[in-house]
Amino acid sequence: MAGMTQNPPNLRPDLAPKARIENTARAGQPKIGMVSLGCPKALVDSERILTRLRAEGYAISPDYTDANAVIVNTCGFLDSAKAESLEAIGEALRENGKVIVTGCLGAEEEYIRGTHPSVMAVTGPHQYEQVLDAVHAAVPPDPDPFIDLLPATGVSLTPRHYSYLKISEGCNHKCKFCIIPDMRGRLASRPAHAILREAEKLVDAGVKELLVISQDTSAYGLDRKHDLNPWKDREVRSHITDLARELGQFDAWIRLHYVYPYPHVRDLIPLMADGLILPYLDIPFQHSHPDVLKRMARPAASAKTLDEIARWRDVCPDITLRSTFIVGYPGETETEFRHLLDWLDEAQLDRVGCFQYENVAGARSNDAPDHVPSEVKQERWERFMEKSQEISEAKLAAKVGQTLAVIVDEVDAEGATCRTKADAPETDGNLFIDENFENLSAGDIVNVVVDEASEYDLWGKLES
Numbered sequence: 001m002a003g004m005t006q007n008p009p010n011l012r013p014d015l016a017p018k019a020r021i022e023n024t025a026r027a028g029q030p031k032i033g034m035v036s037l038g039c040p041k042a043l044v045d046s047e048r049i050l051t052r053l054r055a056e057g058y059a060i061s062p063d064y065t066d067a068n069a070v071i072v073n074t075c076g077f078l079d080s081a082k083a084e085s086l087e088a089i090g091e092a093l094r095e096n097g098k099v100i101v102t103g104c105l106g107a108e109e110e111y112i113r114g115t116h117p118s119v120m121a122v123t124g125p126h127q128y129e130q131v132l133d134a135v136h137a138a139v140p141p142d143p144d145p146f147i148d149l150l151p152a153t154g155v156s157l158t159p160r161h162y163s164y165l166k167i168s169e170g171c172n173h174k175c176k177f178c179i180i181p182d183m184r185g186r187l188a189s190r191p192a193h194a195i196l197r198e199a200e201k202l203v204d205a206g207v208k209e210l211l212v213i214s215q216d217t218s219a220y221g222l223d224r225k226h227d228l229n230p231w232k233d234r235e236v237r238s239h240i241t242d243l244a245r246e247l248g249q250f251d252a253w254i255r256l257h258y259v260y261p262y263p264h265v266r267d268l269i270p271l272m273a274d275g276l277i278l279p280y281l282d283i284p285f286q287h288s289h290p291d292v293l294k295r296m297a298r299p300a301a302s303a304k305t306l307d308e309i310a311r312w313r314d315v316c317p318d319i320t321l322r323s324t325f326i327v328g329y330p331g332e333t334e335t336e337f338r339h340l341l342d343w344l345d346e347a348q349l350d351r352v353g354c355f356q357y358e359n360v361a362g363a364r365s366n367d368a369p370d371h372v373p374s375e376v377k378q379e380r381w382e383r384f385m386e387k388s389q390e391i392s393e394a395k396l397a398a399k400v401g402q403t404l405a406v407i408v409d410e411v412d413a414e415g416a417t418c419r420t421k422a423d424a425p426e427t428d429g430n431l432f433i434d435e436n437f438e439n440l441s442a443g444d445i446v447n448v449v450v451d452e453a454s455e456y457d458l459w460g461k462l463e464s
């Protein structure tokens with residue numbers, strides 16, 4: 001398909017001329033090939049997968065026969081793109097045999113398996129973790145702690161300036177709308193030193209922002225009984241407060257996602273006030289009404305969240321709070337929904353996302369009584385969005401005139417797209433610079449005076 005973005009030829013097993021292959025793998029290092037088809041977003045996914053694989057000790061093979069397995073990142077937008085994806089999968093199967101399919105066409109597993117029943121795994125777009133799981137199953141990682149796993153040189157795909165850092169897998173909760181614990185099992189935290197080593201390699205390789213992710217970040221280390229792990233000249237407890245403090249030593253922005261409002265989250269706030277980690281908490285509250293939260297079986301359902309939020313803001317007035325909510329959960333009454341709107345008014349969260357409740361195959365909430373009719377869900381969603389937009393607009397308007405540090409994500413002919421500390425990549429807003437941006441590059445952190453605001457985004461000029 002014309003205009004397709006593909007990973008550089010010297011990394012593509014299907015395009016690389018044999019003479020150009022540079023084999024930089026150490027002896028015995030597991031090797032993965034990648035064929036990336038589709039739009040720039042898919043290329044970003046491919047880069048991220050490769051970056052993670054490198055960090056885990058895999059080499060990237062530009063040769064089908066040398067690779068232990070091949071990932072094909074597909075496009076399924078047009079029929080022609082589907083055909084090309086199927087063809088690429090067929091070629092990888094013929095030349096290598098061990099093929100993991102991901103990307104947009106991955107959402108149509110039956111379609112792929114109809115032509116190519118022998119592919120090892122099929123995952124959809126942005127399912128990095130599932131792709132990594134499939135690679136682990138096909139070719140176990142073999143990291144060598146004495147060799148730089150992610151050297152600054154030798155990685156042909158430049159790591160992006162931000163990277164996700166997964167600290168645990170699975171979850172011990174049983175929220176009724178969620179099937180993750182059934183799919184991923186119980187909480188399994190990585191040892192603190194493994195996380196810190198990965199973070200160190202990423203930062204050494206140029207990553208400027210680390211996004212800490214898991215299913216339940218505040219529960220980190222519970223399964224390990226918060227054991228001590230050797231790191232450098234000290235021992236680090238596998239506890240989120242200790243881990244966050246250590247991550248704060250790196251020269252990078254540290255952003256915490258999926259934190260539940262347990263009491264010990266209070267201990268993270270001074271680290272934010274001291275500038276060790278970003279003053280940003282992504283807390284999936286999902287609802288405010290205690291009865292709805294109980295019916296959802298949410299962790300920390302009884303927490304007095306408004307009091308907690310006030311306490312956090314006392315310690316760190318600049319803190320940005322982001323959250324997601326579900327409206328129209330089975331049994332949600334108009335009174336319960338209004339409770340949520342009033343709560344939003346009080347909580348004044350900076351960034352919110354809202355979903356209308358939907359059944360998910362296998363979730364226990366499917367059988368809950370009193371499902372909310374879809375027109376009521378839609379109407380509540382609109383009221384919710386109106387309220388949250390008002391709050392966001394007022395919060396952003398208050399930033400006009402302030403000088404803020406921003407990280408540059410992208411520079412093109414029009415300007416520089418950046419984010420403030422209050423904005424996580426891919427989910428929150430942006431700050432745009434459209435004058436004197438020519439010398440900026442992705443990953444730069446600069447100070448900007450904000451001169452304009454909309455509901456979700458800001459504009460500004462470089463501080464002189």
Ligand code: SF4
Pocket residue numbers: 171172173174175178179180181215216299
């Ligand atoms: S905390 Fe709840 S929603 Fe989140 S992964 Fe665990 S069960 Fe699912």
